[in-house]
Amino acid sequence: MVMATMTDTQYYFLCFILSFISIFLLKPLFKKPSKTKTSLDLPPSPPALPIIGHLHYLGPSLYKSLTKLSTKYGPLLYLKLGVSRCLVVSSASMANEIFKIHDLAFAERPSFPFSDKLPYGSSGFFVAPYGDQWRFIKKLCMTELLSAKQVEKSRVARHEELVRFLLKVLESAKKKQTLDMSVEIMKLTNNSTFRLAMSMRSLDEPHEAERIRKLVKESNEVGAKACLGDMFGPLSKLAFCLYGQRAIDVTLKYDEILERFLKQHEEISNERENEDLMDLLLKAYRDDKSEFKINRIHLKAFLLDLLRV
Template structure:
């Protein structure tokens, strides 16, 4: 009788336990403590892509002490970014964020709420609006002209150009002048300092992620990397605080406004719907630089690498530019709308090499995705890289074929199959600016130069080595070095 009672009790207990336990997506076998971390090397996004072929379009992982749901299909991404967008309107908190000077004061890391909505609205209507980008177009064209003059000088001297470095300078200079024009206009050393700190931010980012996966032991990551992270923020703060004071001193004396001026007006407005602090201003600007400088230059570099490796595409872009612009002037931003093939080339590059291969969200409330229960607070990782290389969505998904964006893939944004900047409320607000910089830079570089590839040994190479570094980002493993050969010089009559 006792055995019957105990058996019945155990059966009921197990039944109730299974009934209350959420129905999570399938998961690979785990290893104690590290969970599934051993499955995510050497490439984070490629590893997730490979796992999706075994465990489906949605599966769960344990990264150290952090549980994560991985989404690898456009249909499930639609549920995250559209159906349940509000439930996934936050990024996970960064490791030991409470100890970092800016903490969650910026735009990227701020929790969903009044402050974040205010900054989003400000970005869309003021900071990165179509009107503001039009006002700053002359700044970008002036910096592009400066960049081209330098390359013409290199061509004249038959010097090899490290395009990774030069494109980083170009995009950083454009952004510096747009954001901090008065202070940076004649101070190249500040450009260099910001550029170096942006590069360092990418290295620090992986260490913050390490803090996340340690869960309750994140304090260990703080002991290891905390000083480095805080030092970087303090250097950013020192530079931005000085520039902020210079802008305050020049208040009302300028004809045109830069991004710092716009933020400063909100800070000084007693009737603003949200009161911004000085920390908020500097944190938003830091996000602006870190989120735009490196990613924009990478997109330009990957695009140039692919079209050099595909001469037919290169020549087709050049012919399109010539048919629209002619052969007497330099291509301008206003011409881009009439260059659909150039736009398709940049789109195809973004499909193959998204600036952020995997985007993460935090579930703000219990919900169901693809029939599975997603618990509140759990992290969800959407593999943008895997979705945009899905053979069910794209023919020859690993091949560079820009024509696909001219004919059969006109509604990718609606189907969530083309997601280089994410989607939903937390999509990248600077995508329009990034595309503007990429389009005009690529157009000018194709219009003005032929590019002879130089290999690691210093000899001329037939193709660009497009090997990718290991890790969480898609960086070029080898420097892109080319010898520029002048094809068309729009400055010849004035040089």
């Protein structure tokens, strides 16, 4: 009776899903233990479930879940999140060893789901694969954006932004008005970072700050859902069908704002005596003989990374 109410397409789809699940459930039972690898090859790991691995250990608060696991299994923890593998490091000494001694072994970062279909792709510094672009941007950031000299030069700008933030809080307290601290803190961090990198403020208008805050929130939500689908291998294509267009739309909304920031910076670049980080990036953008040839997408992707910091 049940079969009579199903179309052929529904029946074949059900069979495919059942077969897919059965393969994952039964595969571990018939898998022979490897003779070349032992349990000593990997750090400690909690018991895993078929298909989902250790996903069931992660709650709404990720850092609390990882802290609980690290307390039980140690500062170096191996997790299997669907088809993805994860190394959790909760020790400062181990993190130092990874970033300074074994930095090349951990330099490559996993690609974002369906990043090749997004407007910016992997052009951003945070998602770029380890290579010429990543090394070039890192070199500029370390020598220009985060150098001791540049940080000291930016002390006045950072102080002005902090005073502006505190005055806004005091004014709201005197008037007994509700103040959205998430918006104000985002404005503080973004304006401080933009003044350091671009010698300009990014969020002067209230509606602009709110618009960017909503975009950051929406992009984080879409990214989290897309990454969840990517944990299950072939289902990443399903994640793109569900959330791909939304991710593209969010990026295009960002692009409109970032293009305006970039044009504003180009207009005032001749009025300043000191070069900032974006001036150096624009030089590389215009120089055919630059160490790494960057395009306008690279510039806007870098600005997007600054907004998301």
